[in-house]
Amino acid sequence: MAPTVDRAGASSGIGFADEEIDVNLRDRRKLGTYVGFVLPGLAIYLMIVAYPIIYSVGLSFTDFNPNRGGAWNFVGLLQYRTMLDDPMFWHAFKNNMIVVAVSALGQIPIGFALAYILYRRLVRARSFFQSMVFLPQFLSPIVVGILFRKLVGADGPVSRLLQITSGDPTRQFTMMLKAQTVMIPIAVALLWMYTGFYMIIFLANLQKIDVNIVEAAKIDGASEPQIFGRVIVPILSGTILVSTILAIAGSLRGFDLIFAIATQGLQRNNAMVLPIFMYQTAFQDYSNTMRFAFGSAISNAIVLISVILIMFSNTVAKRFNAGEVG
């Protein structure tokens, strides 16, 4: 008996010390595992996503000259001042705001309306209509862009349709040719392509609503507009906000669709949005020795504008919700 107790006591004493060493060792080994697991992914991410952000901010304060092997001096806010003085920047900004408006005030309400019609079963063959509205999502923006460029081109199907309906064989679809109207066909293309996405989001969230709420509202004698405005919309306000933020962020970085619809030259200059302006400045304007620095300034401005717009829509939503509760 006794030796056993002794041994137990002895071993427990030693074991305690052992355990402490063990914990340290295990922790260190785990830290090794942790670093081994996190490092490869994090390194690639930091190198390719995080570092360029800092690089881009730094670049926009210099006169980095790629034609002279990247010689640079610190020039302060020169690039930003040039940018704000450039009428093309303001033109692109205006067009970008149109795109944002089409997304936030077009795609989202229309997507919501379509989802609500499907949700309230106002039409038959719902899954067919649903997939028809969603279908363009499966195409690449470049394909949609080229398709629309053909459709609205000077000798395209839309022009031909105008000729047939008006009986005037010289009639052309001229919206793409004028600076004032070029954004209209582009807005149609944007609606055509992206509304389905928001419709699906809204429909999924509408179907999550408890049917009993709608039924209770009906029993209480609520009219259809009341059910819509007082029951459905408040429940979905969070979804609407998230979709709005998605739409704003997406439309500020939207590049490919507009780039593909408008042909290079005057038409693309008319339809210029900020990402295209940045691209053309940095990668096509070879005579500008500060093209990369200037382009960086533009892309930083895009990030800044999108952060401001997202914060703005957040505040608006909060105030709106506070009003609802009050």
Added chain:
Amino acid sequence: MSDALERKGFTVGKPFSYIIFIGWALMTILPLFWMAYSSFKSNEELTRNIYAFPRDLFDNRNDEYMVIAPSLNLIMPDEVKANTADYLLLESTTIAPNRQLLVQFVPKADLDPELASRTRGDRVVVNELPRKYQRRISRSTMSFNYRSAFIRGELPKKILNSIIYTAVSTFSMVFLSLMIGFAVSKLPFPRLSALVIGLIGLGYLISTNSVIIPLFLMLTRVGLTDTRIGMILVYTAFGIPMSTLLASQLVK
């Protein structure tokens, strides 16, 4: 479930809803349908009548061809290239004429001596040729646009590139972010994990085109522009934020 949501009887909304949805469905189908059937038309036909259904490429029994000499612009199969003199090179006079796009190669050995002896500039009508070549020419005329895309547009190479980019970058993206997700949610380093997640979370706000200039400069410096590895690295890195979020929720 459907009872409460369905509106009974006639409401003003119903026909209105049908109009909207049928209109939208047509707006989706018609352009895609137009694009699909236009891909079977020749360019001349498309210019002549933009709405007409394809006819030129299918009604090809009596198409007229012209014997041409080999030129630099002409893409020939290898066996033709090896001994051009043994083949009659025929170019369509109705579909993309003078552009060496629709060209047929017929071995002279299989032809009548009279046909085989025709020289540059002479006309040949398809139904003069042996049955076998009539069928072959007919098939290749029907698929003219698709064959051009494959041969002249080098579509197989591009499809292969797409597959490589997609497969490799998706695999490495999922692999790396599952590793991060596991470490972050299973190993006992909460503070470090919060830092890692925070850093990666910033990536949601960043789109490719807001860092494209520094990225281009960096990749140029290390010689990774115009390489597949460069593309895959960029796709992987920009996929990591989203897939890390999903992976860490999955592992948790």
